[in-house]
Amino acid sequence: MTLMDAHLIVERGGFRLDLELTIGRGETVALLGPNGAGKTTALRALAGLTPLSGGFLTLDGRDLSATPPEQRPVGVVFQDYLLFPHLSARDNVAFGPRRHGVDRRTAHATADRWLERVGLTDHGRRKPRNLSGGQAQRVALARALAVDPVLLLLDEPLAALDARTRLETRAELRRHLAAHPGATLLVTHDPLDALVLADRLVIVEDGRVVQEGDAATITARPRTDYVAQLVGLNLYRGRGEGHAVRLESGFELTATDVVHGDAFVAFPPAAVALHPSRPDGSPRNTWPATLTDIQRHGDNLRVRLDGPIVVAADITPAAAAYLDLVPGRELWAAVKASETRAYPAE
Amino acid sequence: MKLKLAAAGLTAVLAFGLAGCGDKEAGTPAAGANSGSAVTGTVNVFAAASLTESFTTLGKRFEAAHQGTTVKLNFAGSSALATQINQGAPADVFASAAPKNMATVTDAGNAAGPPTTFVKNQLVIAVAKGNPKKIAGLADLTRAGTKVALCAEAVPCGAAAKTALDAAGVKLTPVTLEQDVKAALAKVKLGEVDAALVYRTDAKVSSADVEAIEFPESDKAINEYPIVVLKNAANAAGGQAFIDYVLSADGKAVLTEAGFQAP
Amino acid sequence: MTRGRIPGALLVPAICGLIFLVLPLVGLLWRTPWSTLPQRLTEPEVVEALRLSLVTASLATGFCLLLGVPLAWLLARVTFPGRRLVRALITVPLVLPPVVGGIALLLALGRRGLLGGWLDSTFGVSLPFTTAGVVVAEMFVALPFLVISVEGALRGADTRYEEAAATLGATRWTTFTHVTLPLVAPGIAAGGVLCWARALGEFGATITFAGNYPGITQTMPLAVYQTMESGDLDGAVVLSLILLVVSVTILAALRDRWLTAP
Structure with a gap:
């Protein structure tokens, strides 16, 4: 009331x-x-x-x-x-x-x-x-x-x-x-x-x-x-075409949810996996990226990546050492569709 | 903001000051009676307030008669002037409105020689134009509701007033004791007091605003004005020349015109 | 505390300034006729002038607080057209020679003055040559000091306390009395002291407007002047010394009490 x-x-x-x-x-x-x-x-x-x-x-x-x-x-x-x-x-x-x-x-x-x-x-x-x-x-x-x-x-x-x-x-x-x-x-x-x-x-x-x-x-x-930053999520807006959301840049992100029309796609930084070269297997939600920034984030490191989409990713110090992370490093980023949420913008 | 305001005030003051100077120069007569004496430089004259108008005129005429001289006049109550002189003020000539204040200076050994009496002055009752309170003599000043300004006893006009009041047997409580005769007269002009005891000469200068009531007891309190060259005069020759001019026929004419009496 | 050497370009004029201020006071002490001092202190004229000075300066300060604090509040808290002009007008008596202030007062409050004429004809009240006139003359020169220092204190005070008071149900008036006044109390005290000191030393406006008569309008500064005029230098020095000691003592006492804030 x-x-x-x-x-x-x-x-x-x-x-x-x-x-x-x-x-x-x-x-x-x-x-x-x-x-x-x-x-x-x-x-x-x-x-x-x-x-x-x-x-x-x-x-x-x-x-x-x-x-x-x-x-x-x-x-x-x-x-x-x-x-x-x-x-x-x-x-x-x-x-x-x-x-x-x-x-x-x-x-x-x-x-x-x-x-x-x-x-x-x-x-x-x-x-x-x-x-x-x-x-x-x-x-x-x-x-x-x-x-x-x-x-x-x-x-x-x-x-x-x-x-x-x-x-x-x-x-x-x-x-x-x-x-x-x-x-x-x-x-x-x-x-x-x-x-x-x-x-x-x-x-x-x-x-x-x-x-x-x-x-x-x-x-x-x-x-x-x-709001996305506030709650610690990567957030993008585009058009839902079933499981895929096409961003304005033309880049496509795939989610398990089904959406049509104006839609958001979101995933947490921890869901982003980094690879030194193009990973085998699933071709979806994989893209080449350039490291621009690296900072401490709790026990982990938070890195910022440039590429077809700008992303924040959380990785362990061990992974960072293995990947030899310095700004300017070329990498491959991947996100599983199951960790990606898509929902209508209206 | 504050600064700007102060600056504006300063400008105004400067403007007034300059305007005042201009006025003084405008009235200078081109007389040249005294022939080629060797008198030059600045003559510092300390003169009683009641001499303001006549000495201002005399100063200008003296400057005209003695090319290259400047007369600097300092007018105040005679007692203040005497104090200043005894404290070492740079004066060449002292003209007092009473022998008592002159004595302050001569007793301190600050005069170059014996003073000369050059005029006499007498008290009148100054009242507003038209004499609204119908004051005819000293006794009328004690009427209830009549406000009177006197000079402080330390200054000659105050001392003279006391003598005159005592002679008349009048007990008077003034509302204020002014520091010189001009201040007492100003209070009449402003209408703040109904009457003031001032010199005839001062009342005459302000005849546009005030009326002078003569009273018989003023004969008992005639002020003699002595003048002297001072011991520490920087320009003793100039000072003596000025005194000579005051005592000359020219000087007497100016003083008489102002209402002073010959000694 | 100090960062390196003190530059001479600052130190030398600073010391000169200090000497300039202190030397005349030393001169006063040097000429004081100490042997006759106790006897002169008890002279009735001296006691009378001192009493009159203290009474009028305190009354003037009281009235200044009564009028000046609300005026300062208005200037500091209320936006109204012409506020800058009002503030400028208030500062005029600060830059005005007090004698001019005295003449202005005569023309306004004198027997033939703008308002004084009416006061005289209607109530038979005339301020010149009265003790009340002395208070008025002192107020005229001292009020701007109070208004300006209190306004400064009000502007320096955090107005959000007043907002907090409003949210707790306080009207503007209770906010003023219960929050604003206590918050700026040190500023008001400082302004009051300044105002009192200015009133105590007032000469020009007083002698011009209120005249000079012992026991009624002759305050200490007037007594000093008149004594000096009459050639009694020792007397003038003694009176000056009394005025100096009284003001320094009272200022020091008030300082310990109120002005120790920051």
């Missing part, structure tokens, strides 16, 4: 954001996209900090399109938290309830309850500068939730944390988001945050939604280069 329904149109300079977005009760949606895609603009528009040039926003049946930020039932966790430096953690959390007309005692009781929920009961008297990054993040979350928002917005909530803290905080944040009865929108450029924290992903590029769905769908069937 839809709790938030929005069509956000913001025009500023040469940039245009045009985004349709719905979030259900208790649902967490991640807005994922590259830098400059308009994610933060969308979040600001929802919070009322950037006015809409067009479109609308309704929350729980109320039209909030022109409501000033202080009157919206929206809580925001900002990227660098923006905890008020002159107030203690407790007063930061109590700030919202106080502004909503709650008396000081009740506001402090609310703040204490929230600090307890985020595990910071003993840190209430501390000023933000005396909190660690992870603690500040939790205070910011408590502050946003203390006003019982219908819509909770989080702007890159984990970006400011170091890798270790991030891992712990992510798991804890997941717990709190699951407990939040309202709608939650999470803005991030980190696919892992999105996959762990959100029920549904909305991918934005250049101010528009390019793909949306649950993690499994998006991972299996990326629709843009950005």
Whole structure:
């Protein structure tokens, strides 16, 4: 059941954001996209900090399109938290309830309850500068939730944390988001945050939604280069002719799926096998390629290959040594049809 | 931005300054009475504020009479001038509005010889044109709601005012004690005070804006103006020549015209 | 800390500049008649002028804060047509000689002034030659210092805190009082101190607009000038020294209290 329904149109300079977005009760949606895609603009528009040039926003049946930020039932966790430096953690959390007309005692009781929920009961008297990054993040979350928002917005909530803290905080944040009865929108450029924290992903590029769905769908069937890279797939677009997809260059990739018309073909870098000379056997999905780049990727190496199609391939260090991989090396690449997915573009 | 503004202000100030200079030169008469004396160079004259107009005229005439000389005039309250001279200010001539301030300089041993009294001046009550408060004498200045400016006692016009008020037996609380007679007069011109005790000569200069009310007690407080060449004068000859010119018939004519009385 | 030699081309003028600023103060101390100092300090005229100076400078600072902080906020936070012009107008009293300011005040607030004439005829209120006039003259020269330093502090403050406050339900006014003001408090304190120091030292506008009468309009700088004028150099030195000691002491105390921030 839809709790938030929005069509956000913001025009500023040469940039245009045009985004349709719905979030259900208790649902967490991640807005994922590259830098400059308009994610933060969308979040600001929802919070009322950037006015809409067009479109609308309704929350729980109320039209909030022109409501000033202080009157919206929206809580925001900002990227660098923006905890008020002159107030203690407790007063930061109590700030919202106080502004909503709650008396000081009740506001402090609310703040204490929230600090307890985020595990910071003993840190209430501390000023933000005396909190660690992870603690500040939790205070910011408590502050946003203390006003019982219908819509909770989080702007890159984990970006400011170091890798270790991030891992712990992510798991804890997941717990709190699951407990939040309202709608939650999470803005991030980190696919892992999105996959762990959100029920549904909305991918934005250049101010528009390019793909949306649950993690499994998006991972299996990326629709843009950005999404493909995000989930680590090689992605090509062409015309499906049964098992084969003919790319614009004329090159043909074969898959086990059957598609007709406009279609995508995708396969993971690990599915690409490299050979020093033309391999025997299956003539399908085999092509000559030139090595252009080589980088560490986990325990393996990721290489980029030029040729009829540009491909990323993952190989083991042992294979790399055997193949004598240096940029400019001529090789043969092959992908099994069984590891290639083809799906309609529409 | 700020800088630009400051620059604009500076330009304006410069423009005003230049305009002022132009005005002064415009009125120079081409008199040449005194024949070929060897006086040259700059003569620095420190003169009481009440001498502003007459000494400005005298300075120009002196320059015209002695080719190659420049008279630099510094006008202020006599007490300030006396202090400046005793602190070593570069002056050749000191013209004070009262013997007391002259004594400050002579007592410090800074005069080259005994001073000469060259004019006398008398106090008047300066009021706005038309005398709206109907002031006729010193006693009227004490009426409720009448604001009066006096000179500070340290300056001659202030000392003279005190003498005159004491002689009349009038107890007066002024609203301000101005640092020289011109400042006191300005307050009348602006309408900020209803009356001020100033010299007859100053009231005369501003006769377009103010009216001078004569009062009998001013006879008790006549100011004598002494003039002297200073001991540390860089141009003693020039200074003496200037004093001679002030005492000459030409000089007397200018001073009398301004409202001063002969000593 | 230092990277190699300090270039002489910078060091020599720097030291000259320092000497230039300090030497006159040394001169003041050198001429101080220390033996008669205690006796002069207790003279009623001195006590009176000092009291008047402290009271008027503090009042002027208070009023400047009341008017100047909102004005600075307006300039820093609200975009309106003519904002650049308004800012330029505010800086005018900074570059204006205070005597000119005094004349301008007379023409505006004097008994025959633009607004003063009406005040006088309607309420019988006249500012010149009153202690209130001294406060007004001091405000006129000191207010720009406050506005400019507070505006700078406001511009330096992160406005996203104000946005965060808005998302928590704070109106613009509560945001101002509960978030903006505390955030820029050090800047306001610094501006206030600057404003107070400027007001304490005010001379030209005061003597021109408010006149000079002991106990009512004769502040310390006026007393110094008048004492000097009357040929009492020792007296002037003593008064100057008092003014110097009082301002340095108070500035140092405030500095420890508020201005230690960065």
